[in-house]
Amino acid sequence: MNAKMKKRMIAVSGVIVIVLILVLAFVGGNTAATTMSIAEAAENPQAGQKVQVSGNVVQDSFSTSNDVLTFKIYDPEGDPATQLEVRYDGAASSTFGNDVTAICTGKINDAGVLECSELVTKCPSKYENADSALTVEQLLGYGESVYGKVVKVAGSVGAGSLKAAGQGDRFILVDTEAGDSVPVVFEGALSDEVAEGSTVVLTGSLGDDGKFAATDVALEG
Structure with missing residues (x-):
């Protein structure tokens, strides 16, 4: 392989690496969720941006209609009156229930409702x-x-x-x-x-x- 060919291959490889870096940066930037508290989500919902909000499910706030689960969460260490409504189009885990910790990832719509695409529930064992x-x-x-x-x-x-x-x-x-x-x-x-x-x-x-x-x-x- 002559010197000219080597330079051409190096240049092509460099372009490929740059393109991959840009693609990964673009994908990462669009999939990463900003972690917010319930109070922050209520004050500055950042409508349209992907966020992750954690809280406990408000007593008897949940209902299911047409396979869509809606419920409210609150911060057990904050003001219980500050609540965030969540809408989840998916099957909830069997652990879901009153006062379970719900980790909700999605986007907050213009009405201030978190359109949840990922729902994880956690509860300590007794x-x-x-x-x-x-x-x-x-x-x-x-x-x-x-x-x-x-x-x-x-x-x-x-x-x-x-x-x-x-x-x-x-x-x-x-x-x-x-x-x-x-x-x-x-x-x-x-x-x-x-x-x-x-x-x-x-x-x-x-x-x-x-x-x-x-x-x-x-x-x-």
Whole structure:
């Protein structure tokens, strides 16, 4: 290869490198999200720019219509009255529920609503000793005498039954030994460790509709 050819190849390689750098810079600049607090998003929404805002889901603020989830978040360390409305067109994780930490990435529209394209939920794990808890078989065996009374019951999360809050029964609690089961109503946050087959301890009460209304869900530990 002569000197002229070498110079031409070096020049072409240099152009390719510059083009790649510019492309990567352009892509990175358009995909990187600016991290904002809820207060910052409320005061300066930067409509049209990609942002990431984290907060806890406001109690019973969520609803689903035409597969679109809407909810509000607040800063647990800030002013609870300062809230940001979020619209998410996608399936929420089974961990989603009241007061769960929601990490929302997207763009804030002209109405001040965060059009979320990425939703991640986090909740710390809780553990409860199951020694004093009833089995599902024992719970159902009491019949009407236990309706409305606060009790603890332990069992496993039934296969294929785990759902996000706001989508009906949260899961089915199964007594793996006796085969009994009871649907569970719970709108709170679940930890990432709660999965199908997990052994959990619930606090709540059995209603006359045959469903267990849980106020707390913890992993057995």
